[in-house]
Amino acid sequence: MSSATKPSATKQITIIGCGLAGALLAVLLAKRNYQVSVFEKRPDMRKIDISAGRSINLALANRGIAPLEAAGVMSEIKPILTSMVGRMIHDDKGNQNLQKYGQTEQEVIYSVSRGDLNKILMDKAEQSGHVKLIFDADISKIDVNENKIFYSDSENSHEHEFQRIIGADGAGSITRKALQQLYDDVESEFSTEPLDHGYKELTFPSQKGDYAIEPHALHIWPRGEFMLIALPNEDKSFTVTLFLPQQGKTSFETLDSEEKVAQFFNTYFADAKKLLPDLNRQFVENPTGKLATVRCNRWHWQDKILLIGDAAHAVVPFHGQGMNCAFEDCLELVKQLDSEDDNWTKIIPQFASLRKHNADAIADMALENYIEMRSSVRDKKYLLKKELAFKLEQQFPHHFIPRYSMVMFHHLPYSDAYKRGKIQQLILEQLTQDQRDITTVDMKLAARLILQKLTAIIEN
Numbered sequence: 473m474s475s476a477t478k479p480s481a482t483k484q485i486t487i488i489g490c491g492l493a494g495a496l497l498a499v500l501l502a503k504r505n506y507q508v509s510v511f512e513k514r515p516d517m518r519k520i521d522i523s524a525g526r527s528i529n530l531a532l533a534n535r536g537i538a539p540l541e542a543a544g545v546m547s548e549i550k551p552i553l554t555s556m557v558g559r560m561i562h563d564d565k566g567n568q569n570l571q572k573y574g575q576t577e578q579e580v581i582y583s584v585s586r587g588d589l590n591k592i593l594m595d596k597a598e599q600s601g602h603v604k605l606i607f608d609a610d611i612s613k614i615d616v617n618e619n620k621i622f623y624s625d626s627e628n629s630h631e632h633e634f635q636r637i638i639g640a641d642g643a644g645s646i647t648r649k650a651l652q653q654l655y656d657d658v659e660s661e662f663s664t665e666p667l668d669h670g671y672k673e674l675t676f677p678s679q680k681g682d683y684a685i686e687p688h689a690l691h692i693w694p695r696g697e698f699m700l701i702a703l704p705n706e707d708k709s710f711t712v713t714l715f716l717p718q719q720g721k722t723s724f725e726t727l728d729s730e731e732k733v734a735q736f737f738n739t740y741f742a743d744a745k746k747l748l749p750d751l752n753r754q755f756v757e758n759p760t761g762k763l764a765t766v767r768c769n770r771w772h773w774q775d776k777i778l779l780i781g782d783a784a785h786a787v788v789p790f791h792g793q794g795m796n797c798a799f800e801d802c803l804e805l806v807k808q809l810d811s812e813d814d815n816w817t818k819i820i821p822q823f824a825s826l827r828k829h830n831a832d833a834i835a836d837m838a839l840e841n842y843i844e845m846r847s848s849v850r851d852k853k854y855l856l857k858k859e860l861a862f863k864l865e866q867q868f869p870h871h872f873i874p875r876y877s878m879v880m881f882h883h884l885p886y887s888d889a890y891k892r893g894k895i896q897q898l899i900l901e902q903l904t905q906d907q908r909d910i911t912t913v914d915m916k917l918a919a920r921l922i923l924q925k926l927t928a929i930i931e932n
């Protein structure tokens with residue numbers, strides 16, 4: 473066994489996982505003169521063409537952009553972003569209707585390639601001169617008493633002595649498993665709730681060198697129990713994702729032949745099928761992914777081990793916030809380092825308790841958003857409430873902001889957005905009861921309810 477790395481300087485951090493959160497955190501810590509070792513089980517994606525993992529592209533929103541700005545990487549990232557101004561709803565007759573996300577030009581989200589984003593962060597981390605990235609290092613064991621982690625590459629076994637570990641190793645985190653062994657009541661402290669729906673990624677290729685459909689939108693084909701979505705890529709293709717029950721009458725389980733897949737797409741997604749020339753090949757070759765919500769009451773062990781990102785709080789992808797939340801974790805952590813003079817003993821429990829209830833809130837909102845995306849967006853009452861929410865935001869900007877906007881365009885803690893969103897929903901329901909048109913909504917009642925039930929929004 474070789475001893476790969478030994479700590480020498482005092483400000484040492486070991487990160488497990490060089491995905492999105494691990495790579496960003498390395499950059500932010502390097503800026504604070506930490507010596508950072510990052511262990512990543514996959515090969516270096518900048519040298520070997522590997523899939524960056526689940527989901528080829530991701531929606532990046534304000535919460536994710538602020539940490540990238542703090543890391544000084546936005547100038548490299550901006551050129552690879554495609555803005556999406558709203559949801560383009562495709563009904564079952566092939567009609568399209570754009571539902572805008574926000575009310576101003578700035579209120580947009582961005583489609584970004586997971587792999588390209590990760591590569592930029594890796595480059596930036598290495599350029600700092602303070603970060604060592606160790607690839608092909610699948611951490612298999614963490615010895616908390618001896619302060620050692622163990623991994624093997626294709627030839628040898630290695631160990632690395634650590635001072636402090638940050639587990640940024642995603643939903644299936646080995647760091648979380650090590651943490652579980654340190655606590656007694658594992659079942660009540662850590663849970664993984666699988667979703668009974670899975671997903672499959674497909675591609676609309678570009679057409680005659682151009683996008684096949686409108687590029688500046690997130691496309692949704694809502695079909696009640698399931699849906700198809702599409703996000704634009706820089707190369708003018710679209711990554712298309714089918715979300716569908718794993719089992720049951722209409723499910724991944726029953727789509728088990730070329731004929732059934734073709735018939736399913738003809739019935740529900742006829743317009744999209746025309747843009748998928750090799751549907752059957754893609755359907756067979758591309759894996760069916762699983763989705764789950766991970767919740768942990770314990771994010772740390774003393775000041776030695778801390779979880780961030782999906783390792784602590786994997787959420788289902790329907791609010792497009794998993795990465796954004798993971799990036800926000802990184803920024804919150806280093807903000808606390810700055811304000812508490814690098815006192816990790818104080819910071820780690822403080823950080824964990826601050827982020828835990830926010831992570832729980834986005835986990836719940838993400839689950840709720842699946843119903844909204846696959847079903848509610850087609851509903852007239854939903855559209856009336858959305859229109860009214862925008863009107864209320866215009867008239868009471870300090871008290872009422874639509875929940876989607878609070879999550880995607882603001883920096884209000886997720887838990888506040890969740891709480892305020894529930895109150896706002898009740899107000900919207902009361903105001904639209906028996907109403908079909910926004911012109912007949914009682915705006916005096918609206919003012920009374922809002923000022924009675926909602927405090928003024930205070931945002932940092």
Ligand code: FAD
Nearest residue numbers: 489491492493513531611641642781782792793794795796
């Ligand atoms: P990961 O990105 O999973 O990175 C973990 C890293 O750790 C990986 O590189 C992995 O190889 C490495 N690793 C794991 N185990 C070990 C080990 N034992 N040793 C060493 N290395 C290890 N989020 C959004 O914000 N917007 C979206 O639009 C969005 N869309 C999504 C769509 C889908 C279908 C899915 C599944 C997720 C989506 N997400 C989205 C969520 C987002 O992908 C995650 O929240 C984000 O990747 C979390 O980053 P992370 O760094 O915590 O984990």
